[in-house]
Amino acid sequence: FFANVELVPGDPILGLTEAYNADARATKVNLGVGIYYDEAGRIPVLDAVREVEQRLAAEAKPRGYLPIDGLPDYTRATRELLFGAESPLLAAGRVATTQTIGGSGALRTGAELLRKTLPHATIAISNPSWENHRAVFGAVGFDVVDYTYFDPATHGVDFAGMLADLRSLEPGTVVLLHACCHNPTGADLTDAQWRQVIEVLAERDLFPFIDMAYQGFDRGIDEDAAAVRLMAESGISEFVVASSYSKSFSLYGERVGALTVVSATAEQSRAVQSQIKRLVRANHSSPSNHGAALVAGVLGSAELRARWEAELGQMRERIHALRAGLVEQLAEHGAPEFAFIQDQAGMFSYSGLSRAQVERLRDEFGIYAVGTGRICVAALSLGNLGYVAKAVAAVSRG
Numbered sequence: 279f280f281a282n283v284e285l286v287p288g289d290p291i292l293g294l295t296e297a298y299n300a301d302a303r304a305t306k307v308n309l310g311v312g313i314y315y316d317e318a319g320r321i322p323v324l325d326a327v328r329e330v331e332q333r334l335a336a337e338a339k340p341r342g343y344l345p346i347d348g349l350p351d352y353t354r355a356t357r358e359l360l361f362g363a364e365s366p367l368l369a370a371g372r373v374a375t376t377q378t379i380g381g382s383g384a385l386r387t388g389a390e391l392l393r394k395t396l397p398h399a400t401i402a403i404s405n406p407s408w409e410n411h412r413a414v415f416g417a418v419g420f421d422v423v424d425y426t427y428f429d430p431a432t433h434g435v436d437f438a439g440m441l442a443d444l445r446s447l448e449p450g451t452v453v454l455l456h457a458c459c460h461n462p463t464g465a466d467l468t469d470a471q472w473r474q475v476i477e478v479l480a481e482r483d484l485f486p487f488i489d490m491a492y493q494g495f496d497r498g499i500d501e502d503a504a505a506v507r508l509m510a511e512s513g514i515s516e517f518v519v520a521s522s523y524s525k526s527f528s529l530y531g532e533r534v535g536a537l538t539v540v541s542a543t544a545e546q547s548r549a550v551q552s553q554i555k556r557l558v559r560a561n562h563s564s565p566s567n568h569g570a571a572l573v574a575g576v577l578g579s580a581e582l583r584a585r586w587e588a589e590l591g592q593m594r595e596r597i598h599a600l601r602a603g604l605v606e607q608l609a610e611h612g613a614p615e616f617a618f619i620q621d622q623a624g625m626f627s628y629s630g631l632s633r634a635q636v637e638r639l640r641d642e643f644g645i646y647a648v649g650t651g652r653i654c655v656a657a658l659s660l661g662n663l664g665y666v667a668k669a670v671a672a673v674s675r676g
């Protein structure tokens with residue numbers, strides 16, 4: 279049966295980590311990952327999470343199945359975090375949230391839902407975008423097209439190009455939008471630009487699909503949700519949000535995400551949710567409990583929530599400090615042209631380094647980055663900033 283099965287290449291970013299692990303140099307640095315590391319180079323376990331985990335272990339509750347659409351305390355808290363607890367959409371019963379296997383599972387389930395319900399299966403993603411967007415939507419039969427997004431000259435958003443491309447899409451096209459901390463570029467829209475994008479989406483009858491994998495990683499929980507909040511306030515009555523707690527709770531391996539669908543009426547919302555439950559039932563039947571129980575435990579307690587917000591704030595501030603420090607050290611090493619890194623948001627920066635420069639960083643300095651020049655700022659530390667800045671300055675001069 280498998281004699282003719284072809285070997286396909288592995289994920290290039292995961293391959294990078296394998297090469298990094300095999301590198302014997304003590305000064306090696308892995309900037310290819312998509313994970314936040316603390317100053318000691320570890321993935322943090324947040325205090326608020328640890329406290330809930332200890333309580334859950336002590337309680338040792340029976341391990342029954344969760345409902346198909348997940349832990350109710352988790353999905354309710356997620357809706358409130360996305361839209362704000364006072365959102366009229368929530369009160370109107372127009373928002374249905376399903377617990378998913380990470381943000382990736384939310385994208386996949388959302389893609390399957392839209393594949394069945396929208397007039398034609400085309401999705402426009404930013405150029406560039408997180409590579410898995412193309413894979414996930416392609417896997418369920420979408421035609422995946424690009425819209426202009428990043429401007430290599432300014433290292434920011436080519437906003438005029440983006441609007442022009444959105445305007446040229448067929449009505450009914452799904453448009454995938456990164457709410458904040460754009461992966462891979464770090465280039466985000468301002469709130470004023472979001473308003474303009476929303477106007478074009480409404481005018482052209484495009485279907486918004488917001489991916490929010492980094493809420494709280496740039497400006498704050500509410501501020502980073504501006505795209506969702508502005509969309510909710512606009513005349514657009516139907517849209518989808520895929521969200522993830524992988525980064526904001528540092529719970530990568532627990533696979534905690536959610537698919538949230540806004541419908542025009544409460545009745546339609548119930549029908550949509552029934553369809554989603556059918557999709558989940560045929561995929562994995564019901565989600566797993568532990569990660570969701572951790573998140574719900576934190577968000578359901580005023581004290582733990584405040585502690586989580588403070589810890590999230592510390593991660594965010596540390597990323598800002600690393601960006602500022604990197605820019606400062608690069609300037610000191612004669613490379614002031616990297617000042618844009620400070621204007622970019624979230625874990626990633628499209629550094630502008632070429633593939634050849636990225637290879638030199640790896641070969642000469644043991645610094646690993648993605649071939650596109652994407653670096654993970656959140657994987658730097660104050661201890662290795664100087665080394666990385668010196669190396670980047672050296673390869674960018676050569």
Ligand code: PMP
Pocket residue numbers: 312379380381382383408456461489491522523524530533534535
């Ligand atoms: N969307 C984007 C833009 C991401 O960067 C990621 C994670 N790297 C995801 C979705 C998926 O998140 P998760 O790991 O929770 O599946």
